[in-house]
Amino acid sequence: MRKLQADIESNMKQEPVRVRALGGTEHLFWLLDRNRAIHFALVAEIDRVFEPSVWHAALLALQQRHPLLSTRIVADSDAVPAFFRDPDARIPLRVVESARASWQVETAREMNTPFDWSTAPLVRATLLQGDDGSTLILAAHHSVLDGMGGAYVMEDLLSALAGGSLMSLPLVQPLECLLRAQMATATVPGAIAPAPEPKVFRAASGARAEVAALALSAQLTRAVVERSRIERTTVHGALAAAVHEAGRRLSRVWRERPVRTVSPIDVRRTVGGMGQANGVYITQTVTVDDRARGAPFWDAAREIKGLLAPAQTHASVVQETKALDAFMSSNPSVEDAAGFLSHMLAFDLLLSNLGREPVASAYEGFALKALWGPIVSSGFADDQVVGVCTHGGVLRLTQASYTAMPGLLDEVSAVLSEAVAA
Incomplete structure (x- = not known):
C-alpha cells in the first residue's frame, strides 16, 4: 500500500487543469449550495480497524480512479463554472480515536461545515475508530456526486482498503451530453x-x-x-x-x-x-x-x-x-x-x-x-x-x-x- 501511494504521488506533480464545464444539474447544485449548503454524507460501518495511513492510501487510490474527486470549481468572467483538477489535492481525513460521540453527532458536524467549492477536493472523510470496528463518514459537494454515485464511490474505497487495485476510469460526462x-x-x-x-x-x-x-x-x-x-x-x-x-x-x-x-x-x-x-x-x-x-x-x-x-x-x-x-x-x-x-x-x-x-x-x-x-x-x-x-x-x-x-x-x-x- 505504501508503494502504491508513493507511485501515485510521483505521477501527480502536475499543474491544475480545466476538466470540463459543469452540466445542468451540477451547475444548479453549485448555485443552490452557494445559497445554503446542500452537501451530503454517507456513513459506512465496518468490523475492522485500520491505521489512518491505510485509509489515506485508499482515499488516494480512489482519487486516481475518479477524476472529479480531485477537482474544484472555477467560474470564469461570465460566471460560467467549470471543474478544474488539482492533482496534488488530497481527500482530507479527520480521525476520531476511541470515538465516544455517535456517528450521528459527527455527521451533524459534517453537515454544519460547508464546502469551499473553490478549493479541491470537493470530498472529505471522517473516521471514527472503535476497539473492534470503524465508521467512515464520507461527505461530498453535491455538484460532483449524487447519493448513488456516493455509494459506488464508497464501494470502491472499501475495495481499495481491502488491498484491491482500482483502475482509472474515464471522466464522467454530464447527463445532457x-x-x-x-x-x-x-x-x-x-x-x-x-x-x-x-x-x-x-x-x-x-x-x-x-x-x-x-x-x-x-x-x-x-x-x-x-x-x-x-x-x-x-x-x-x-x-x-x-x-x-x-x-x-x-x-x-x-x-x-x-x-x-x-x-x-x-x-x-x-x-x-x-x-x-x-x-x-x-x-x-x-x-x-x-x-x-x-x-x-x-x-x-x-x-x-x-x-x-x-x-x-x-x-x-x-x-x-x-x-x-x-x-x-x-x-x-x-x-x-x-x-x-x-x-x-x-x-x-x-x-x-x-x-x-x-x-x-x-x-x-x-x-x-x-x-x-x-x-x-x-x-x-x-x-x-x-x-x-x-x-x-x-x-x-x-x-x-x-x-x-x-x-x-x-x-x-x-x-x-x-x-x-x-
Whole structure:
C-alpha cells in the first residue's frame, strides 16, 4: 500500500487543469449550495480497524480512479463554472480515536461545515475508530456526486482498503451530453405550477443540523417488502406513505395542508450504458399527498407509486433534462436558482432512497456491517430529509433537519408495523 501511494504521488506533480464545464444539474447544485449548503454524507460501518495511513492510501487510490474527486470549481468572467483538477489535492481525513460521540453527532458536524467549492477536493472523510470496528463518514459537494454515485464511490474505497487495485476510469460526462441526440427532438414540458406558498430558507448563519437514525428489524423489513409486493406498490411508495402518516400524527402543520415530497430518481438504468457512474445522474419529482390523517395506508402507497412511475421513463428523463438544460443555459444567478427551489419545488419532505444492497458486504479481511444515508439538506428551514438504504436485509432510515420533527423515525416504524399487520 505504501508503494502504491508513493507511485501515485510521483505521477501527480502536475499543474491544475480545466476538466470540463459543469452540466445542468451540477451547475444548479453549485448555485443552490452557494445559497445554503446542500452537501451530503454517507456513513459506512465496518468490523475492522485500520491505521489512518491505510485509509489515506485508499482515499488516494480512489482519487486516481475518479477524476472529479480531485477537482474544484472555477467560474470564469461570465460566471460560467467549470471543474478544474488539482492533482496534488488530497481527500482530507479527520480521525476520531476511541470515538465516544455517535456517528450521528459527527455527521451533524459534517453537515454544519460547508464546502469551499473553490478549493479541491470537493470530498472529505471522517473516521471514527472503535476497539473492534470503524465508521467512515464520507461527505461530498453535491455538484460532483449524487447519493448513488456516493455509494459506488464508497464501494470502491472499501475495495481499495481491502488491498484491491482500482483502475482509472474515464471522466464522467454530464447527463445532457449523454442525451443530446434524444433532446434534439424532445418536447419541453409545460411550465410547472408554483407551490401554494414558497418555502423559507433556514438562517444564513447559526442554524445547526440534527441527524437521527433508525434500523428496522430484519423481520419488519421482510414484511414491508412482501406486503408492498402483494399490495402492488413499491417499498418507496410504502415509505413515503409511512412518513406522511407519521408526520401528520406529529405535526399540526402537516395535518392542515397537503404534504409535498420530492423523490430523487436515479436515471442510470433508465438512460442505459452508464453502469455505476459516479457523477450526478438524477431527476427530481414532487408528489403531493392531500389525504387526511389515518387514511387507508396501502391506497396512499399505491397512489405514490403511480405518481412517480411516469417520471421514471426514458422519455420523461429526456424531457426534464432538456428543460433544465434550457434554464441553466440562461446562466441563472444564485437568487434565480433559490427562487426556483423555493417557489416551484417547495417540498416538505425529501425522501432519498439508495434501494436494496447498493454496496457489497464482503471484502478481503473485513465486512461492511451497515450503510446509512444519504444524509443531506435542501436549504429549507423546516424540511425533513429521510435517507433510506436496505443493506444486509435491514432497512435503515436517517433523518436530517435544521428544524427536526422529534420522534419522526420511531413513528414511521410504528406506522409500518401497523400497516403490515393490518
